[in-house]
Amino acid sequence: MYHILVTLDSNYIPPLKVMLYSLFANNPGKKFAIHLIYAHITNEEIKDLKKYTDFFGQSLNAVYIGEEVFSDALTTMHYTKAMYYRLLAHCFLPSDIEKILYLDPDILAINPLDELYNTDLTGYLFGACAHNTPIVDYINKIRLQSTESEHYFNSGVLLINLKQGRLEIKKEAIFNYVAENEALLILPDQDVLNGLYGNRILALDDSLYNYDVRKSSSYALISGGAKKTDWVVKNTVFLHFCGKQKPWRSKYTNKFGLLYKHYQRLAGL
Amino acid sequence: MYHILVTLDSNYIPPLKVMLYSLFANNPGKKFAIHLIYAHITNEEIKDLKKYTDFFGQSLNAVYIGEEVFSDALTTMHYTKAMYYRLLAHCFLPSDIEKILYLDPDILAINPLDELYNTDLTGYLFGACAHNTPIVDYINKIRLQSTESEHYFNSGVLLINLKQGRLEIKKEAIFNYVAENEALLILPDQDVLNGLYGNRILALDDSLYNYDVRKSSSYALISGGAKKTDWVVKNTVFLHFCGKQKPWRSKYTNKFGLLYKHYQRLAGL
Numbered sequence: 283m284y285h286i287l288v289t290l291d292s293n294y295i296p297p298l299k300v301m302l303y304s305l306f307a308n309n310p311g312k313k314f315a316i317h318l319i320y321a322h323i324t325n326e327e328i329k330d331l332k333k334y335t336d337f338f339g340q341s342l343n344a345v346y347i348g349e350e351v352f353s354d355a356l357t358t359m360h361y362t363k364a365m366y367y368r369l370l371a372h373c374f375l376p377s378d379i380e381k382i383l384y385l386d387p388d389i390l391a392i393n394p395l396d397e398l399y400n401t402d403l404t405g406y407l408f409g410a411c412a413h414n415t416p417i418v419d420y421i422n423k424i425r426l427q428s429t430e431s432e433h434y435f436n437s438g439v440l441l442i443n444l445k446q447g448r449l450e451i452k453k454e455a456i457f458n459y460v461a462e463n464e465a466l467l468i469l470p471d472q473d474v475l476n477g478l479y480g481n482r483i484l485a486l487d488d489s490l491y492n493y494d495v496r497k498s499s500s501y502a503l504i505s506g507g508a509k510k511t512d513w514v515v516k517n518t519v520f521l522h523f524c525g526k527q528k529p530w531r532s533k534y535t536n537k538f539g540l541l542y543k544h545y546q547r548l549a550g551l
Numbered sequence: 552m553y554h555i556l557v558t559l560d561s562n563y564i565p566p567l568k569v570m571l572y573s574l575f576a577n578n579p580g581k582k583f584a585i586h587l588i589y590a591h592i593t594n595e596e597i598k599d600l601k602k603y604t605d606f607f608g609q610s611l612n613a614v615y616i617g618e619e620v621f622s623d624a625l626t627t628m629h630y631t632k633a634m635y636y637r638l639l640a641h642c643f644l645p646s647d648i649e650k651i652l653y654l655d656p657d658i659l660a661i662n663p664l665d666e667l668y669n670t671d672l673t674g675y676l677f678g679a680c681a682h683n684t685p686i687v688d689y690i691n692k693i694r695l696q697s698t699e700s701e702h703y704f705n706s707g708v709l710l711i712n713l714k715q716g717r718l719e720i721k722k723e724a725i726f727n728y729v730a731e732n733e734a735l736l737i738l739p740d741q742d743v744l745n746g747l748y749g750n751r752i753l754a755l756d757d758s759l760y761n762y763d764v765r766k767s768s769s770y771a772l773i774s775g776g777a778k779k780t781d782w783v784v785k786n787t788v789f790l791h792f793c794g795k796q797k798p799w800r801s802k803y804t805n806k807f808g809l810l811y812k813h814y815q816r817l818a819g820l
Contacts, residue, residue, distance in 0.1 A: 308817075394815060512801050515812040532781050541810055543784040544661060548577075 285382040289367040297387040303549035304391040360425035365471040372447040409441035410486035437472040439492040554651040558636040566656040572818035573660040634739040641716040655707035678710035680757035706741040708761040
């Protein structure tokens with residue numbers, strides 16, 4: 283059984299369905315439990331999602347987060363409650379789940395995830411990928427003073443060691459960090475992940491597990507020509523459609539867009 | 552039950568598997584009977600193909616064509632027996648099949664084929680698509696003297712009215728036509744199809760059923776911008792990877808190549 287965590291609002295339900303479809307289709311015969319932590323999705327939408335996962339023989343566990351839950355946390359226009367769901371997932375999920383894989387909804391699975399999911403996280407809180415841009419890494423390191431970590435990790439694909447999190451990650455620490463660094467945080471959850479836990483993250487290969495589709499030439503170049511399209515098609519597990527241009531828009535031009543749109547059609551959208 | 556006809560030699564078995572996989576995947580819950588007419592495929596390869604279709608719950612009917620079958624037909628280096636399989640399919644298939652869809656192995660299905668398969672062929676021998684290039688149409692019309700037909704049809708996707716063919720299409724007529732026009736035939740089976748039966752073919756929409764991936768800008772242009780990528784993903788049933796550049800080669804650059812390669816991976820190749 284693979285446990286998958288998603289956290290989103292209504293706007294992202296269609297991409298979520300595409301992401302889930304691609305996950306099911308590329309892991310034939312595997313069982314998934316989809317855990318959705320949410321605050322602003324209607325009951326109708328939850329029912330519809332339940333029907334969707336049922337159709338593929340998979341299960342949905344929808345966890346509603348009430349107004350009171352983060353009443354003592356700093357939430358503003360910029361910092362919504364949702365930023366805490368990923369880091370505090372262990373507070374909201376059944377206590378017998380030891381590990382879960384968080385996935386952004388703008389992700390497309392194109393290969394099986396077994397190897398990623400089975401990564402040994404002993405001693406780590408998370409497994410994540412850095413989108414290595416040396417200059418961005420440098421700026422973020424100064425900004426967040428996380429000198430111990432080499433990378434600035436992307437939080438879009440996050441393998442979470444819930445067992446370890448239950449022992450180490452405390453709400454208060456996160457709330458305090460946010461309050462103290464309010465002015466510095468640009469991408470709240472990602473910044474907190476890196477600032478507080480950067481040195482407790484196992485670095486995973488982004489070309490395999492969090493492939494930034496905007497950077498395909500860079501992947502090919504850095505690998506000395508090895509990681510071209512053919513390699514990606516055979517090896518990459520998750521394509522991440524990062525950035526403001528989204529593949530479900532008709533104007534989207536990136537070469538991976540066609541594959542995305544085909545999955546959109548297959549997912550019935 | 553959808554009857555599909557394929558005719559090929561060993562070299563094309565991997566693409567055939569990709570084509571079949573895409574057909575099954577994009578027509579969920581549908582039953583297919585794959586009829587393979589062949590002369591040069593080993594028993595091992597046939598067994599392997601049978602295992603492959605079995606795996607997807609589909610059936611394979613392999614029809615071996617012995618040396619004696621076309622002993623009275625003109626076959627040379629250029630004109631092999633295989634050129635006759637499509638046009639004379641009714642001679643080799645069970646007599647209770649009234650209609651069959653022939654597909655080239657360099658085709659990828661990306662949408663359900665129901666509408667195409669259910670096209671009413673009453674009074675026609677075939678349904679086929681022209682790859683409309685006015686100048687090529689003109690040259691071919693002169694060359695093959697098929698003045699009654701408006702188009703030069705591509706034989707890569709061919710809906711065959713077997714019932715009508717049993718009544719009308721005689722081996723001898725085809726053998727004679729080939730013998731008489733030997734010097735003029737460039738693409739043997741396609742030329743015979745157009746030369747002898749051009750006016751008995753129901754013209755189908757190539758942008759839907761035989762989309763030449765080399766001409767994507769032309770489809771968009773001719774349709775006044777309507778048939779861009781988004782339209783193709785939602786509507787086109789068969790992408791045809793025409794021409795010498797093939798999508799299973801690593802140097803292939805056409806934008807549809809990535810989708811093809813992903814299906815290659817899904818098909819286990």
